[in-house]
Amino acid sequence: MSNSREIPLLDLARRVQRLSPDRRDPERYHAEKSEIAAELRRLASTPINHTPSAAARPRQFGDN
Structure with a gap:
């Protein structure tokens, strides 16, 4: 996983994909x-930790 937002974003993408108006309950569509x-606004306002993991950092001369 690249960061802590990946799973919530995938979940939101699935919810958007399933979202459709319902003639029996039109309010449900607008509520969802x-x-x-x-949730997207909350994720957008959350700071991202930009500290790369050891595997993602470029190797320095002398690293084993």
């Missing part, structure tokens, strides 16, 4: 859409 938008 609002929840997804709120």
Whole structure:
């Protein structure tokens, strides 16, 4: 996993893919859409840790 946002973003992508209006309960569509938008805003406002892992860092001369 590249960062802590990957799983929530995949989950949100699945929810968006399944999202469709329902004639029997039109409010459910709008409520789900609002929840997804709120979660995306929350993820967008969360700082990302840019510290690379040891495997991702370039090797330095003398590293074994």
